[in-house]
Amino acid sequence: MHRNSRLRLSSLARIGWLPLCLLLAACHIDMYDQPRYTANQPSAFFEDGRSMRPPVPNTVPMTAEEPDSVLYTGLENGELAIELPVELTAELLEHGQSRYNAYCAPCHGLSGEGNGVIAYRGGFQVPSFHQDRLRTVAPGYIFDVITNGIGRMYSYANRIPPEDRWAVVAYVRALQLSQYADVDDLSAEERQQLGGQ
């Protein structure tokens, strides 16, 4: 009798973990939220409440180019660069177009006339790229404006990496050319399409 009841108890204990499994199945937060930070996660450890740490002042990026090179500053010997520090290719222009349409077109407009949706809806004046002053500035000037902002335009340096900024510079130049081409530069065939001589 005594032996029998002990047997029954142990067999009960043996299947006792089954309901426990069901209970534990809902407790998975330990591995779902591991004790490490993911991007943009708030932190109780750092004073500013951010887990993403800003680089300490005067941090120099580990890149192939010198941090004060034309590629990163738009300056050549202290002067605004007049040459692109990257090779001008069709791919570069295409890349510049996608960057321009994403970051610049809201205000500057798809054609660079300063008539983007935000400028129009917000009711503020954005200079057109198709004016003599901007047609003749050095490419380094456009790079500098994207990097540091100008007037009410904020800096876009944290959103557009330097290589991409040069692609935008090239594309802005292409836009300017597209609105300021001389009819003599066209081939006979293209002039035919214009319905001209």
Add this chain to the structure above:
Amino acid sequence: MSAQVFPRTANALVWISIIGIGLLIGGIVAALIGLYLSPWYTDVGVVQPQPIPFSHKHHVDELKIDCRYCHATVERASHAGFPSTDTCMSCHSQVWTTSPLLEPVRESYRTNESIVWNRVYDLPDFVYFNHSIHVAKGIGCSSCHGRIDQQQLVSKAQPLYMSWCLSCHRDPAENVRPRDEVFNMAFDPQSLPRAEREALVQEYQIATDGRLTTCYTCHR
């Protein structure tokens, strides 16, 4: 003749209880599966409270702002990039400058305190996910995030179950699209014939040899 311990109806009762218990267990299992798939558990379509009632419909659909204007690292990093207060202010220093709804943004800009938003898509920490590779291989934003350009307030479009991830990793041709349509929310991959999408899988060199479905593709 000994007395009958059980009445005749006991036979029927046995069957009724067996079937009843079976139905009960089946019902409980069905209810649990239902709960598991329901928005109560998955949060699909459930709007999360946010400090600022930001509308993707207004900014994306009406103002035609590109996804990358705010989610700037989506092509370069694993994380799509959450816009900083500076990004908001690059427009809102000029427009809606006195709106009380935007006061938390201005306050954050003045005080340098972060705005704390509530995460909508929260993958478990044991899942490795990288935005940039999906974008580079022609998977559009809307394939996972749904028509976020039509949402006033953001809610999840997918429960993010593993079976859903795997369905695409097993057959990427179902959801692949041309790279220049990735940020076009209105584009539907199914509008392309299957053969063209299979050609895109080839062109973009998306692995179809089973590499995308090994455990360590996502659990690393």
